[in-house]
Amino acid sequence: MKKNLLIIGYVWPEPKSSAAGSRMLQLIEFFLNENYGITFASPCAKSDNAINLETIGVSQISIALNNSSFDGFIKELNPNIVLFDRFMMEEQFGWRVAEQCPNALRILDTEDLHCLRKGRHLALKDQKPFDNTYLFNDTAKREIASIYRNDLSLIISEVEMEILKNHFKVPDALLFYLPFILDEISEENTNKLPKFEERHHFISIGNFLHEPNYDMVLYLKETIWRPIRKQLPKAELHVYGAYASQKVNQLHNEKEGFIVKGFAEDVNEVMQQAKVCLAPIRFGAGLKGKLFDAMQNGTPSVTTEVGAEGVYGNFDVNGFIENNPEILAAKAIQLYQNETIWKEKQENGFSIINLRFNKKEHQNRFIEVVEQSIKQLKENRLNNFTGQMLHHHLLQSTKYMSKWIEEKNR
CATH class of the missing domain: 3.40.50.2000 (Glycogen Phosphorylase B;)
Structure with a gap:
């Protein structure tokens, strides 16, 4: 039947x-x-x-x-x-x-x-x-x-x-x-991903109809991006997300390296181009898809306790978890500059996908x-x-x- x-x-x-x-x-x-x-x-x-x-x-x-x-x-x-x-x-x-x-x-x-x-x-x-x-x-x-x-x-x-x-x-x-x-990430696929030296800039992504995502981007703009940009003057933050409203687009500032890109037709492509994913989520619930997109594409992340909730279990994080904005910015800079730590965190992400979300x-x-x-x-x-x-x-x-x-x- x-x-x-x-x-x-x-x-x-x-x-x-x-x-x-x-x-x-x-x-x-x-x-x-x-x-x-x-x-x-x-x-x-x-x-x-x-x-x-x-x-x-x-x-x-x-x-x-x-x-x-x-x-x-x-x-x-x-x-x-x-x-x-x-x-x-x-x-x-x-x-x-x-x-x-x-x-x-x-x-x-x-x-x-x-x-x-x-x-x-x-x-x-x-x-x-x-x-x-x-x-x-x-x-x-x-x-x-x-x-x-x-x-x-x-x-x-x-x-x-x-x-x-x-x-x-x-x-x-x-x-x-x-x-x-999620599908298992094979070693063959991980070997095809862009390497540390081939990646540039930071990425933040999220549907802007979802209020925690707008709050996150505003928080990045007002509190976290400035100290990162000061230490990394050539770095940019590329902000992606569907349904970007006028208040989102008004945050765009090329001089500050804060670039609002809007809808990403292929999240895998833009995530693989980036070196670090920033996700300082201050409120919300459930699992944050952006962190999974980052792990699947070999992009280490920096997030908050709310962002990390339910993701990592007892596994080592694919980046850093920090609530203090100053420490969060410092960890993002460290991850962006240190290839050894970056590679270690990337491997953690592959393990999490394959073993926790198989x-x-x-x-x-x-x-x-x-x-x-x-x-x-x-x-x-x-x-x-x-x-x-x-x-x-x-x-x-x-x-x-x-x-x-x-x-x-x-």
């Missing part, structure tokens, strides 16, 4: 624009390899940067919010699994999925913990240490409720696994650690859990009374609000 997966996307995947887009493509490729027929549906408008999923054998469907047309669509599709891309999509469509396809396994891909990112941002604005008073925000109430309503939630970072279990007391059975799943290992674990979850669906749901309770209240509130909006829009 053919296995069917429906993905309800918050946005259409843009793997060239964001780590979230790359993550979604990894999940799609995983299920294609397991012989699932895949339909990707989204209420979002499609941008020019979105990948055409039909070229890889995935059906694309536009769906509407607060519209009962979705009910007929999913009932006819009758998927074995429904994967929600971020909790906001589960809030909108989860109750409809539960009503029309009660036996479908419901999986939430959190992407990252939105409540963690929001809480850290608020703490930064208040210039106060981040603690549970910031973590337990309104977004957390929505996000944790969504995790309980689903049969399985994919968590991208070990740190976020611990936060969910220790701070929010979410049961282990509802959570599955699935980071980026595609085969994580895929094998994931398929086992998916198959087991399908077999034990009724039993697992009986053991999750909190999830049943939250579904009941969601049906009574969100369901009828949605129906009211639909009637109002007629």
